Amino acid sequence: MGKYGLVIYKQHEITRNKRFINMLQQHCLDKELHLEVMAYEQLCIHLSKTKYIAGPLNEKLHYDFVINRSATPWLNEVLELAGIRCFNTAYVARIANDKRLTHAVLSNIDVPMLSSTAVHKHYFLDKKQVPQEKMIIKDPLGKGGTGVKLAEAPEEIHGLSTTLSDNLLVQPVGGQKGKDLRVYIVGNHIVGAVLRESATDFRANVSMGGSARLYELNQAEKRLVSLITDAIHLDFVGIDFLIDDDGHLLFNEMEDAVGCRSLYIHSSIDIAAIFASYIAKELQK
Structure with missing residues (x-):
């Protein structure tokens, strides 16, 4: 039955x-x-x-x-x-649906990432609190690149304030511009990875005009992913990484309801079949 x-x-x-x-x-x-x-x-x-x-x-x-x-x-x-x-x-x-929690949890297990700070937007009403360098401002509950803003100068913060959510995740600008790596995980195993790039936006999301191609993880990158999966059991997620100037990965976010279009377009991997098999095995336990 x-x-x-x-x-x-x-x-x-x-x-x-x-x-x-x-x-x-x-x-x-x-x-x-x-x-x-x-x-x-x-x-x-x-x-x-x-x-x-x-x-x-x-x-x-x-x-x-x-x-x-x-x-x-x-x-x-x-x-x-x-x-x-x-x-x-x-x-x-x-944790995956709140960037503040994801960064706090993964920082606690020493996953490399950009310096990340949670603030309320009113924090920036005091000009003394506004960072002087470029920064990325994110809605911690945003998905698919939505709610992400680039502030190139301190005065831009006040201009953005009307469009920002109340609660924010703030990070310095880092990683190679318009490039990131999405690693697909099913049942704590790496299923595949897609490198996403954009020549027109600091965000690499394919839904925002970026391109994508299948990517072969090296051993160091696999060890970094294992650092996460050894600490947290993941049924089906996408883990997104920025890539620094030396080619090393920096954690960016975890997608709970991860989109798989790029994986289907650029590979023969049927992640739906893999996920269904995993569910069947889990329900037998």
């Missing part, structure tokens, strides 16, 4: 990710895993003593596992309390 699962996206992301969803559903079915799709906005979660997901007619829906790709880590936490296996775990979803 098969098991039943749910994959959750924000409503506006379902159409954009339809191809990947269809592939994941088919690969899951090959493993006798029946995977339904639901928009986050349509969820009804009962939070009292008997916790369950309810359908349109308030019927109880039973799932053995949930793949939450809606960047809402509270949901992973609630579902785990109800005994439902979540991919990723609540802990990983929590």
Whole structure:
């Protein structure tokens, strides 16, 4: 008898990710895993003593596992309390969806990164607090390069203040401009890596006009990734690195609901099949 699962996206992301969803559903079915799709906005979660997901007619829906790709880590936490296996775990979803937490956790295990500071935007209202060098200002909850600003002079901070979120992650400008490396992890194993580059933007995101190609990690780079996976069990994430002027990697961010288009376009790796196989093995434990 098969098991039943749910994959959750924000409503506006379902159409954009339809191809990947269809592939994941088919690969899951090959493993006798029946995977339904639901928009986050349509969820009804009962939070009292008997916790369950309810359908349109308030019927109880039973799932053995949930793949939450809606960047809402509270949901992973609630579902785990109800005994439902979540991919990723609540802990990983929590830290990966908040850049402040990711940097704090990975800094604690000595992963190299740019100096990173969490502040409220009002911190910059005092001109004495504004750094004099160029800096990158990020929305710590932003995804896909959104909410990332480059301030090239101190006076630009005040001009940007109306467009910034209240809570910020601030870093010096570092790494080779418009270049980063995304490493795909499934079940704590490296599946592949994609080098992303942009000639027109300091962000290398393909969704913002960057290009990409498959990349072969060297042994030092693999050891750096292992430093992370030895400390945190990752079901399915993308880890993004900047590349410094000497060619060494600097951690940049971790994507909980990582996009895989570049990997499919530039390689024969079927990460949906790999993920489905991993889920099947995990559910047998």
